[in-house]
Amino acid sequence: MTRRLCSLPRQPVPPFGPGLTAERLGALLSGRRMWVNGTVLHYCFLDAASDASVIPVPGTGELRRVPWAGGEGAREVVRACFREWQDLGIGVTFAEVGDRHEAELRIGFQPGAGSWSAVGRDALSAGRGERTMNLGWDVSAPAERGIVLHQIGHALGMVHEHQSPFAGLHWDDEAVYAELGGPPNYWSRETTDTNVLRQLDACEAGCSVWDPQSVMTLPFGPGLVLEPEQYRGGLRPSGTPSPADKEFVLRWYPPAGPSPVGAGLGRGQAQAALVPFRSAPLGLGPGEQADFTVEPPETREYTVGTFGDADTVLVVFEERDGEPRFLAGHDDGGTPHNAAVRVRLIKGRRYAVRVRLYSTWGSGETAVMCW
Template sequence: MAVPRERLIRLLRSQWVNGTRLHYCFMDGPAPQRDAVRAAFAEWKDLGIGLEFAEVAEPGEAEVRIAFDQSDGSWSYIGRDVLQIQVGEPTMNFGWDLTTEYGRSTALHEIGHTLGMPHEHQNPFAGIVWDEEKVYAYFGGPPNGWSRQQTHHNVLRKIDPSEVEGSTWDPDSVMEYWFPAGLIREPARFQAGLNPPGGLSAADREWVSTFYPPLDTSAPLLEPFASRPLSLAPGEQADFRIEPPASRSYQVATFGTADTVLVVFEDVDGDMRHVASDDDSGEDRNATVTVTLLHGRRYVVRARLYWAGASGQTAVMYW
């Protein structure tokens, strides 16, 4: 049975186009804390994933902006949601020391959110039954100091089943919280507390490698006015090189009954710089961008599929 369009869109909507270079900057914070975050980015990257991470000095150049407000707990927006946050506002915060082993896992956890990973304990298939008032009391105290609304959003709220992949729960995930005794009623084995070992689990590594596999750098050339078919499964991506024959305004678009996110990058000595993008998910139109491309420069267009229509026939072209 085919997976419904809405479910696929909701499952994949927070994922970045593979090959994206995420720029991050620090808005404040002492050197040891910044170094801990840098190390966490490097640990994710060392898995060989297709994403790149680059530190920049100015918030206006960064998709990911990191603060160290000790009164605000530790948190991050999920995946591409960071693009909706105003420049000058943080998209990630660390509210405690990151130089401990627990702090290392915290840094990996929040970066995991930025990569598109939700909280593992909010998996609707986990079967967790909470002592809710104890949960509110615990997270309302230090170091989080969360309101009841924040606690519900980050802990008690179950993710809609249409937004998660599969039916398994990984209590060892870096995206799983540590919980003391007394907060969980069921499963019974966690009544004495849930204590993830820390660091990236095998399932974490598999997840990020599935969504962001190592890139194939030999992307085919996309010629002007030449339609290239996209034979993709949901979540898969197609990459093409563009070498414009003239400097002018071009349109780049997908065709067919499909929901895609389409991104054009300029390749500047291997540094993929975002030029334009469009996401047509859930809309009855095709992803289309209008961009000025310059002769003698190199560009890359990347299209990630959420859902293909009944015909399964989609394509990309520029003209």
């Protein structure tokens, strides 16, 4: 029997300029959707009366409103799945909030709209009244828990594992179109291409070795894969994060732990202070992160920015109720410019500045400063 599968919307083409080296482009593709480590991802369930889609009723020409609200049983499954990812020990944490304006992740339960999620930081481009994740059928059944874990994997920045170029899967394309074009998925050919047949760039894939047991591998029945022969009978992942999944998320989101000052400090550690008008060298390798604290000596507008020939993501958080809240951020990846944000900092409050490096070129010397 065909399972209902994750149906990601078509992903936007990265707006990288021409002339990038293969190494630089690869670093951008692999890390452009990942959050900076130490981020608290706030999630909410959309359940206001206005949270609904207006869709046509087939064969009638009429429209009907389909609400996005879900039952408490489905919500509890989602909460438990967030806890399961959290219990891997990752440095990103999840917190449920009631106000959508405080949530980076906004979850709806519109029936018939498929199950999907924005991938990583792509969630930030969605409007505050829009979903970043939808669960399109009853996920309270035990067999459906895997699809929720899968969508949270997307929210963390993970992509479909069965689309990895290292999988070496040779699909029977027309059989796949026919299978997924019928019940219960009713996918268009474009949706099938986006979620199954399109092979990812090697840099987008999570690892250089394919993991058929990854929670990001979708299940498929027999007759769809021609080669390798061992998968002609179908793909049957476990539906839970595999050891390779854990290794991947811990590589990007390591837990808090002792680190040298200014070189990837973990959450909750004594972080380096970023003092106005005093630059702090970064000395990072690709994928590494530096964390700093700022306690402004006066209330005013400040600029926080990076320097050097590097592609970076820079994010400023304000500490509220003991946790960091996103204040401003800038990704200068693939451009000749440096990341910089203009923010109002208030004396007596505490702020965190986090910088993640994609890659360097030229001198390779990088720094961050607040002024």
